[in-house]
Amino acid sequence: MSDKGLVFCKIIFHDELPCLQIEHPKFQALICLQGAQLLSFVPTGKQNLLWLSPLAEYKTEQSPRGGIPICWPWFGNAEKNPPEIFDAVTNPEQAHGFARNQLFDIDEVNETAHKVQLSLMLSDNSATREIWPHAFELKASFTLSDHIEMTLSTKNIGNIPFSFTEALHSYLPANIKTTQITGAEQQTYVDALDKWVNKLELNRIGIQKEVDRIVRHGGPYRIIDSDKKEHLLIESDGKDSIIWNPWIDKSKRLSQFPDHAYQSMLCIESANILDNVVTLAPGQTHSLDLSIKSV
Numbered sequence: 001m002s003d004k005g006l007v008f009c010k011i012i013f014h015d016e017l018p019c020l021q022i023e024h025p026k027f028q029a030l031i032c033l034q035g036a037q038l039l040s041f042v043p044t045g046k047q048n049l050l051w052l053s054p055l056a057e058y059k060t061e062q063s064p065r066g067g068i069p070i071c072w073p074w075f076g077n078a079e080k081n082p083p084e085i086f087d088a089v090t091n092p093e094q095a096h097g098f099a100r101n102q103l104f105d106i107d108e109v110n111e112t113a114h115k116v117q118l119s120l121m122l123s124d125n126s127a128t129r130e131i132w133p134h135a136f137e138l139k140a141s142f143t144l145s146d147h148i149e150m151t152l153s154t155k156n157i158g159n160i161p162f163s164f165t166e167a168l169h170s171y172l173p174a175n176i177k178t179t180q181i182t183g184a185e186q187q188t189y190v191d192a193l194d195k196w197v198n199k200l201e202l203n204r205i206g207i208q209k210e211v212d213r214i215v216r217h218g219g220p221y222r223i224i225d226s227d228k229k230e231h232l233l234i235e236s237d238g239k240d241s242i243i244w245n246p247w248i249d250k251s252k253r254l255s256q257f258p259d260h261a262y263q264s265m266l267c268i269e270s271a272n273i274l275d276n277v278v279t280l281a282p283g284q285t286h287s288l289d290l291s292i293k294s295v
């Protein structure tokens with residue numbers, strides 16, 4: 001599909017990657033067609049709701065650092081996933097699966113004066129079947145207005161069941177010195193930095209060291225900055241959420257990431273992972289919804 005006939009959307013290139021640039025009276029957005037990755041979303045008169053690295057690279061088969069990368073059909077390292085996932089993966093080298101490195105097709109775009117709705121599609125192909133043997137349709141749908149609504153739908157179009165884990169890996173702007181996250185109080189989490197043991201969080205979360213945890217709760221979460229009137233609200237129907245900040249040492253090891261950027265971002269990732277693995281029989285569809293707004 002081309003951008004012919006569209007008023008607000010046009011296809012542009014950032015280095016090697018085609019992107020959909022949307023300039024609408026209510027917002028400006030940039031979506032990378034590789035990975036169906038929403039990179040930037042600025043409601044008119046407000047700040048970007050997403051964090052995008054100033055060192056982001058736009059190269060084939062690697063995800064630009066920031067926005068909302070799609071982690072699918074597994075989250076994190078394949079070997080940390082349940083056996084029904086890991087056993088099906090023939091090439092487990094890529095963390096967070098392969099969807100974020102694959103070029104999606106534009107399926108549909110609808111523009112109105114109030115919003116833009118669009119969907120991007122990825123189906124199994126020879127490259128995906130080398131990594132993971134299943135036949136699927138993965139659709140990323142966006143409804144963009146003064147906020148972000150996103151749905152990731154997975155359909156099994158093959159003849160046998162398959163299982164997957166998934167995350168919408170939202171990078172969010174946050175001054176970590178003045179910010180707290182609410183929504184995880186009284187929830188259990190798996191601490192990826194402490195032998196993956198289960199723990200209970202009692203309080204709001206502040207970022208004072210490296211944080212990498214799987215909260216067994218879908219939210220809603222709020223990022224509350226004591227210096228600001230508005231805050232970010234993240235809502236999802238996923239059963240898990242990953243809260244991540246790389247802090248000082250990991251920041252130096254991360255690609256496309258300035259050493260000090262851990263001070264101005266954090267991730268709240270909406271997910272179904274670990275024992276919340278999803279299994280689809282032939283013909284079945286599952287979806288994961290996310291919304292991000294400034295309120």
Ligand SMILES: O=P(O)(O)OC[C@H]1O[C@H](O)[C@H](O)[C@@H](O)[C@@H]1O
Nearest residue numbers: 076095096192212213242244267
């Ligand atoms: O560098 P990436 O493969 O994009 O992963 C970035 C991060 O993703 C998630 O948040 C994981 O919990 C982290 O452990 C990981 O470092």
